[in-house]
Amino acid sequence: MDMEAQRYVWDGAIPLQIHLHESDVATLPAPPPALVNLYILAPRIGYLPLLASHLKSHFSSALPPRLDTIWFEYKGLPLKWYIPTGVLFDLLCAEPERPWNLTVHFTGYPGNILIPCEGEDSVKWSFINSLKEAAYIINGNCKNVMNMSQPDQVELWRSVLNGNLEPYRRVSTKLKLGTVGDEYAAKLNLSGETDFSGQVKAGRVPVRLYVWSVSEDFEDLEDAPQIDSWDKVSYINRPVEIQGGEGGRCFTLHDAVKSLLPEYFLDKSLTNEESLTVGDEHEQRVSSEDASSDRKAEEEVENSSEHITSCYQHDDAEIKLVRIQGIQPKLEIPFSWVANNLMNPEHFLHICVYLKVPQANTMS
Amino acid sequence: MDALSWDGTLTSRDFLVSARAFAEKWKEFNSAFPPWTWVPCPPKQPPCHLPQLQQQQQQGYLSLEKTCLPGSSKKGHVASQEDVDEISLTEGEEELEPVDNATLVETNNSPQVCYYDFHIVYSDSYRVPVLYFHCYYIDGHPLGLDEIEKDLPACSAKVLLESKWTFITQEEHPYLNRPWYKLHPCGTSEWMKLLFLGDDSLAKNGVAVEQYLVSWLSVVGQVVGIRIPFEMLNNPKSCN
Numbered sequence: 001m002d003m004e005a006q007r008y009v010w011d012g013a014i015p016l017q018i019h020l021h022e023s024d025v026a027t028l029p030a031p032p033p034a035l036v037n038l039y040i041l042a043p044r045i046g047y048l049p050l051l052a053s054h055l056k057s058h059f060s061s062a063l064p065p066r067l068d069t070i071w072f073e074y075k076g077l078p079l080k081w082y083i084p085t086g087v088l089f090d091l092l093c094a095e096p097e098r099p100w101n102l103t104v105h106f107t108g109y110p111g112n113i114l115i116p117c118e119g120e121d122s123v124k125w126s127f128i129n130s131l132k133e134a135a136y137i138i139n140g141n142c143k144n145v146m147n148m149s150q151p152d153q154v155e156l157w158r159s160v161l162n163g164n165l166e167p168y169r170r171v172s173t174k175l176k177l178g179t180v181g182d183e184y185a186a187k188l189n190l191s192g193e194t195d196f197s198g199q200v201k202a203g204r205v206p207v208r209l210y211v212w213s214v215s216e217d218f219e220d221l222e223d224a225p226q227i228d229s230w231d232k233v234s235y236i237n238r239p240v241e242i243q244g245g246e247g248g249r250c251f252t253l254h255d256a257v258k259s260l261l262p263e264y265f266l267d268k269s270l271t272n273e274e275s276l277t278v279g280d281e282h283e284q285r286v287s288s289e290d291a292s293s294d295r296k297a298e299e300e301v302e303n304s305s306e307h308i309t310s311c312y313q314h315d316d317a318e319i320k321l322v323r324i325q326g327i328q329p330k331l332e333i334p335f336s337w338v339a340n341n342l343m344n345p346e347h348f349l350h351i352c353v354y355l356k357v358p359q360a361n362t363m364s
Numbered sequence: 365m366d367a368l369s370w371d372g373t374l375t376s377r378d379f380l381v382s383a384r385a386f387a388e389k390w391k392e393f394n395s396a397f398p399p400w401t402w403v404p405c406p407p408k409q410p411p412c413h414l415p416q417l418q419q420q421q422q423q424g425y426l427s428l429e430k431t432c433l434p435g436s437s438k439k440g441h442v443a444s445q446e447d448v449d450e451i452s453l454t455e456g457e458e459e460l461e462p463v464d465n466a467t468l469v470e471t472n473n474s475p476q477v478c479y480y481d482f483h484i485v486y487s488d489s490y491r492v493p494v495l496y497f498h499c500y501y502i503d504g505h506p507l508g509l510d511e512i513e514k515d516l517p518a519c520s521a522k523v524l525l526e527s528k529w530t531f532i533t534q535e536e537h538p539y540l541n542r543p544w545y546k547l548h549p550c551g552t553s554e555w556m557k558l559l560f561l562g563d564d565s566l567a568k569n570g571v572a573v574e575q576y577l578v579s580w581l582s583v584v585g586q587v588v589g590i591r592i593p594f595e596m597l598n599n600p601k602s603c604n
Contacts (some may be wrong), residue, residue: 113543114543116536132550133489135552136489235536237489238488
């Protein structure tokens with residue numbers, strides 16, 4: 001695995017300008033701007049509530065004595081604390097804003113929108129539960145995560161907290177979560193050149209996809225409308241299946257995004273084989289198990305190809321932007337590379353997609 | 365499916381099949397209860413993509429809403445909003461009977477009703493059904509976990525205490541985008557496998573997808589106090 005890319009991911013940070021919300025300012029007269037504003041670098045792989053102690057001490061002179069749960073807001077939108085900071089930034093700032101202007105609140109937690117947060121413990125367990133989920137996707141069980149020793153668990157979390165890649169690697173290799181498309185990667189290393197026709201190992205890749213679909217077109221990202229409600233973002237938590245096989249076409253990032261959004265991409269050139277790749281997870285069963293479901297599946301594939309031919313002349317959705325870890329990778333690059341190098345420490349690959357959908361339409 | 369080689373999971377397609385079978389059986393054997401209904405969740409899309417809807421109808425969840433659990437009445441307690449807030453901070457509420465003369469309105473000592481909404485959602489990660497629930501007073505005000513805990517069977521309350529972060533937690537409802545309580549699914553495939561292996565008829569006849577949710581809820585339902593009529597369990601339809 002290319003360690004360099006992972007190093008970049010871990011070192012990534014977002015410059016934030018955090019403003020204390022005026023309803024949380026308890027002193028009169030209003031304190032000078034320096035006391036209600038803070039500039040801080042927030043790690044991309046981190047989570048906003050982890051900044052709490054820093055913020056509390058900075059704003060302490062202005063804050064009321066009784067504080068509630070900390071929460072953050074960007075232009076009126078309460079930020080989901082369990083989404084890594086870098087992903088929030090990639091999703092909510094079409095045109096990257098630096099510093100990113102956030103507002104912090106210490107009272108009035110919007111419990112109807114955000115799940116409760118009891119400080120670092122909540123964040124840690126949200127992280128570990130995600131790691132468990134990723135382990136299950138990859139290995140079919142989460143025993144390695146469940147059976148992690150207490151010291152390892154502590155070290156793993158601490159490494160994420162502090163952005164220390166070395167201890168993280170030391171502990172996470174014990175979890176045996178492997179990498180996607182190992183054989184393919186090995187071939188790359190041996191020959192030293194890019195050979196996309198290498199053998200690709202089949203596997204499931206943990207992916208969290210955030211889709212923001214717009215119906216109005218915009219030329220410039222600066223002109224992109226603001227996301228003012230989470231209802232405008234579709235969140236798809238579904239693993240991507242990489243199909244194995246020799247000499248096959250490389251499974252690209254584009255293939256992965258399309259496989260997660262089949263309803264938007266009725267591929268015009270789908271063959272039976274490819275439509276299985278694009279379809280949902282049942283195909284694994286089809287190959288090995290009972291013949292009746294096999295037949296059923298074939299019929300459905302045929303049916304869906306009919307739909308495709310009858311419908312494809314309509315406009316497909318257009319991917320305006322795919323952003324992962326702050327970069328906009330070419331859609332043609334092998335998905336296994338993206339997954340292995342750009343995933344977050346909980347082994348999920350977070351992908352932000354801006355989708356231009358034909359006609360007046362919003363996803364909720 | 366052969367029960368021996370089966371890993372305890374379901375495909376999303378099988379989930380739909382099982383959900384339909386489950387809802388029908390529930391209606392048949394549990395007619396006193398409100399029915400479970402399938403709530404389809406096709407992603408909103410332009411009309412030109414209509415043919416795809418057929419495939420997309422697999423997306424959705426089973427829903428049982430506005431039910432009262434047997435243990436879920438806060439007996440003898442009439443709560444105003446302030447009381448509810450206060451109770452969540454107070455231990456041993458049953459004996460305490462907080463009285464707030466300023467706001468208490470006497471209503472014949474009737475129990476404070478709270479409703480439970482249950483959703484069974486398919487998890488693509490774990491390939492098993494997951495139980496989500498939401499619970500609220502008649503005025504829509506949601507109950508806190510500490511209040512729900514009192515409604516739970518004793519064994520669940522114990523596990524909740526021991527495994528605060530890995531048993532029931534609030535998470536985002538996959539379709540509603542709001543915080544709901546969720547029963548963690550990471551062990552589900554394991555015990556489903558054991559459950560089916562332990563059943564002779566299933567071991568002989570193969571795993572009946574239709575029976576999956578009935579068996580699943582017979583276990584998961586115990587956590588929150590949903591009972592499955594014995595007849596539902598005892599009446600497996602053969603599959604394939």
